[in-house]
Amino acid sequence: MAAVRRDILHDDKARADYIRGVKLLKHEPTTLTTDRFGISGRARPVYTYDLFVIWHVLAMNTAVPPGGDAGTRNAAHRGPVFLPWHRVMLRWLEAHLQRVLGDPDFGLPYWDWALDGTPPAPDGVANPAASALWRDTPDGFGGQGSPVRGGAFAFDRADPTSFRVRIATNSSGALRQVTERGLARRFGQNAPFGSPRLPRTSDVRAAYNTRADPSLADYDRPPFDVSSRGFRNRLEGFTGPGLHNQVHLWVGGDMAPASSPNDPVFFVHHCNVDRLWEGWMSRNGRQYQPDMTAPPTLLGHRIDDPLVSPFAPASKPDTPGGVLDISAFYSYDTLP
Amino acid sequence: MQPDIADPTQPAFLATYLAGLPQPDHDHAGPARSVREDDFDGHHVVITTTYEITVDGQPLNVHIGLSNDGSAHCHGLPAYQLPSLVDLVRVLIRTFPDEFSPHPTPGDGHDGDGHDGQHSHDHGDGDGRIHGDETSGGR
Numbered sequence: 001m002a003a004v005r006r007d008i009l010h011d012d013k014a015r016a017d018y019i020r021g022v023k024l025l026k027h028e029p030t031t032l033t034t035d036r037f038g039i040s041g042r043a044r045p046v047y048t049y050d051l052f053v054i055w056h057v058l059a060m061n062t063a064v065p066p067g068g069d070a071g072t073r074n075a076a077h078r079g080p081v082f083l084p085w086h087r088v089m090l091r092w093l094e095a096h097l098q099r100v101l102g103d104p105d106f107g108l109p110y111w112d113w114a115l116d117g118t119p120p121a122p123d124g125v126a127n128p129a130a131s132a133l134w135r136d137t138p139d140g141f142g143g144q145g146s147p148v149r150g151g152a153f154a155f156d157r158a159d160p161t162s163f164r165v166r167i168a169t170n171s172s173g174a175l176r177q178v179t180e181r182g183l184a185r186r187f188g189q190n191a192p193f194g195s196p197r198l199p200r201t202s203d204v205r206a207a208y209n210t211r212a213d214p215s216l217a218d219y220d221r222p223p224f225d226v227s228s229r230g231f232r233n234r235l236e237g238f239t240g241p242g243l244h245n246q247v248h249l250w251v252g253g254d255m256a257p258a259s260s261p262n263d264p265v266f267f268v269h270h271c272n273v274d275r276l277w278e279g280w281m282s283r284n285g286r287q288y289q290p291d292m293t294a295p296p297t298l299l300g301h302r303i304d305d306p307l308v309s310p311f312a313p314a315s316k317p318d319t320p321g322g323v324l325d326i327s328a329f330y331s332y333d334t335l336p
Numbered sequence: 337m338q339p340d341i342a343d344p345t346q347p348a349f350l351a352t353y354l355a356g357l358p359q360p361d362h363d364h365a366g367p368a369r370s371v372r373e374d375d376f377d378g379h380h381v382v383i384t385t386t387y388e389i390t391v392d393g394q395p396l397n398v399h400i401g402l403s404n405d406g407s408a409h410c411h412g413l414p415a416y417q418l419p420s421l422v423d424l425v426r427v428l429i430r431t432f433p434d435e436f437s438p439h440p441t442p443g444d445g446h447d448g449d450g451h452d453g454q455h456s457h458d459h460g461d462g463d464g465r466i467h468g469d470e471t472s473g474g475r
Contacts, residue, residue: 030347030351031348032355036351036355037354046351051350051351051354058354060411062360069401092350096347170435171412171432172397172410172412173399173410173411173412174360193426193430225403226403226409226417227403227405238417256416256427257413257414257431258411258414260415
């Protein structure tokens with residue numbers, strides 16, 4: 001049976017299971033140590049959850065095509081593969097959560113951040129920091145701070161089982177070990193350091209409004225980078241109000257750098273991004289650009305190019321085209 | 337018992353795959369260089385920019401790129417696309433304060449052997465900045 005992904009603020013069991021599963025993965029050794037990933041310092045165990053931090057950092061430092069500039073497009077961001085690559089990453093995390101939870105039907109919950117970013121009344125002011133997501137109780141994610149001191153992922157130096165960051169990046173985006181510390185969050189900073197607000201429901205609706213902007217009926221358009229028109233770049237957040245990028249910037253702290261999967265909110269945020277993509281496909285069809293007639297300069301972003309995923313070298317690699325229909329694995333309780 | 341690297345459901349499978357990926361090149365010593373290209377009215381335009389950035393007199397060896405609209409980005413901050421390099425450097429300073437500290441933590445630049453737990457800063461100041469990295473670098 002395919003999993004159903006549900007709203008984390010409306011499904012207490014999904015939220016509790018997610019928190020429990022993350023903690024289990026955070027303490028599950030992989031048998032490999034940091035030196036195997038080129039991380040300097042004494043070799044220390046790498047745990048399953050932290051693999052997803054490493055994967056995200058390596059993918060975003062991987063230029064596609066090889067020899068290109070990862071700052072222009074990379075294997076996970078700033079181009080068409082942004083949505084397919086993160087879909088694959090989330091599916092791998094979901095599979096590991098299903099394993100450690102002993103529940104093959106567990107569905108990764110999503111955080112519908114636009115609801116928290118929308119004022120309760122037209123002339124009101126949104127207060128996303130007061131969202132139930134950030135509760136300091138064991139069934140919440142805790143709020144902001146350095147370290148985060150409340151909720152399920154609070155840091156307690158005296159408690160080795162409490163949540164802590166082990167692997168991060170430096171300013172160059174290189175992996176590094178950190179002396180175990182807690183999560184950091186800093187909500188709503190002003191530009192350029194962050195974003196003072198989350199996206200609103202009107203921002204999401206505008207991303208689907210193909211009358212106002214006909215390019216939004218296309219998944220992506222040339223030049224397939226951060227300047228492109230089309231839905232992918234609107235949702236990634238380099239055009240329009242920000243959407244995906246804006247959520248990273250609003251949360252701040254560990255959600256800002258390349259090692260952002262360190263914060264468990266990363267995955268419920270990206271699950272919502274994936275849901276918004278699925279909602280767009282329900283309107284516009286399971287289409288993707290560029291196709292395989294695109295020039296080699298777009299190698300790695302074309303519909304049948306292998307993604308940077310563990311199945312890439314296999315006979316049936318993960319490709320953007322191969323992950324457009326995920327109904328065999330999961331669905332969403334509601335689509336926007 | 338040997339880890340099962342053939343079973344995708346086991347953590348060793350993903351771990352072994354990631355360990356086999358090519359290591360990115362983070363050696364950005366020297367002036368940063370950005371190349372922008374454009375095709376316009378049948379002409380191919382290449383704009384190469386080099387720039388030197390220092391913070392407190394120390395070179396900032398970070399791979400910074402400029403997009404065709406002039407906005408700036410870098411690997412370390414994937415969700416940021418900022419209107420100026422000044423803003424980008426300010427965000428780097430705010431995000432990685434330990435790298436720019438005039439008083440480096442004792443472990444900076446070392447491999448961390450024998451320093452377990454010595455450099456973690458539990459500031460408790462709620463500033464949301466990321467402190468306590470064991471090994472610095474990047475400058």
